[in-house]
Amino acid sequence: MEYSISEKRKIFRNLHLTGCFVLPNPWDAGSAKILEQLGFKALATTSSGYAWSCGKPDGLSSRDEVLAHLRYMVQSTNLPINADFENGFSDTIDGVIENVRMAIETGVAGISIEDSTGNPEKPLRDMEDAVERIRAARIAINENGGDTFLIGRAENFFVGVHDLEDTIVRLKAYSEAGADCLYAPGLKTREQILAVVQAVAPKPVNVLMTSDSKLNHQELADLGVRRISVGGALARTAWDGFIKAATSIIEQGDFNCFSDVISGQELNEKFR
Template structure:
C-alpha cells in the first residue's frame, strides 16, 4: 500500500461513515496500531486511558501537549485514518476548545471526539448550553481548518453515573445540531437503548462502545443501525491483564506458568516484519 496523504485518510474515514458498520479498535502505541492494521481493520482510534496507562498515569492526567504529541505519533505510525480521543477538549472555555481542536486537526487525525464530562464527581456533566457552545466551537475550528475532519459528539451520562437515556438523546440531538458529524453515548448496552439512540439522531451515524464481554455481535449491531463500534481501553486492559497475571504468578508463587497463551516471538516478528517502513533492528 502506498503512502496516503492526510486528505486521503480523512476522505476514507468519512466514506466509512456513509453506510454499513465498521469496528474502530483503539491502539495505544505504534506496535498495537500496526498489529491492528495488519489484521485488516479499516480505521483506528486513540484511547486516552490506554495511552495514559502506558505512561504510568491515570486516565485524564495527560496534558494537552502530551496528547497532541501522542496524536501526531499515532497518525505517523499507520496508513489508516485515526480518530482522536480528545477527552473534553482540554480547555475551560469554548474559545479554548476551539484553539485545542485546531491544534488537534494539525496532527493529521481524521476525526475528533469531544466529551461533555467535567471531571468533577459532584457535577460530572456540563450544562447542555455550555456543552453545545463547546461543540459549536469545535465545529467552527474544524471548518476553519478545511472542514474534512469528522467531529464526534459524546454524551457521557452512562459513563459518569447519570444513566438518563432521555437526557442522552436530548444532548446528542443538540450536538448534532451544533455540528457533530457522528454521535456517541458510551455506556449504553442493551439492544433497546442502542436502537432508540440510533433512531433519535438519524440520519447521523452512531458509535457504540463495547468495552466488556457482550453477547452483541458486529452483524447484530449493524442490524440495529450502528455505523461504528469502538472498544475504548478494553484492548489495553486486556494486554495489561495478561501482563499482570504473569508477573503476579512469578512474584507471588515463584512460578512461570502465567505465560500460557502468550504470542510467540516468531508470530510477533512475522507480524511486524511485514511493515514496509519504520526502524529495523
C-alpha cells in the same frame, strides 16, 4: 500505497455512510500496526490506554501530551485515526477552538469531544456549555479545511447519569451544533441503542462495546449502528495478561505463564 492526510479523512468519512465497521483502539505504534495487519479499516486513540502506558490513571494526561501522542499515532499507521480528545482541554470556548485546531494539525481524521467535567459532584457540563463546545470544535474544523470528522459524545451513562432522555436531547443538540457522528458510551440494551440511532438519524452512531456488552457486530449493525469502538478494552486485555503473568512469577515462583504466549520470532516477523 501510502495515503495522504486528506485521503485518510475522505476514507474515514466514507466508512460512516453505509454498513457498520469496528473502530478498535490501539495505544501505541505496535498495537496500531497489528490492528492494521489484521484488516481493520480505521483506528481510534484511547485516553485510558494511552494514560496507562504512561503510568497514569485516565484523565490526567495534559493537552500537550495528548497532542504529541496523536501525532505519533498518525505517523504509526496508514489507517485513518480518530482522536479521543476528551473534553477539549480548556474551560473556555476560545481555548477549545485553539486546541481542536492543534489536534487537526496532527493529521487525525476524526476528533471526539465529550461533555464530562471530571467532577464527581457534577459529572456533566450544562447543556448550553456542552453545545457551545461542539460548536467551537466545528468552527475550528471549518476554518482548517472542514474535512476532519467531528464526533459529539454524551457521557451520561459513562459517568453514572443513567438518563436516556437527557442523553438523546444532548446528542440531538450536538448534531445540530455540527457533530458528524454521535456517541453515548455506556449504552447496553437494544432498546437504548435503537432509541439513540432513531433519534439522531440520519447521522451515524458509535457504540462502545466492553466486557459486559452482550450484542455482537451483526446485531449492532441490524440496529442501525454505523461504528463500534472498544475504548480501553484492548489495553486492559494486554495489561491483564501482563499483571497475571508477573503475579504468577512472584507468588508461585515458576514461569509457566510464558508457555503459551506468542514467540519473539513471530512478533519480529509481524513488525518487519
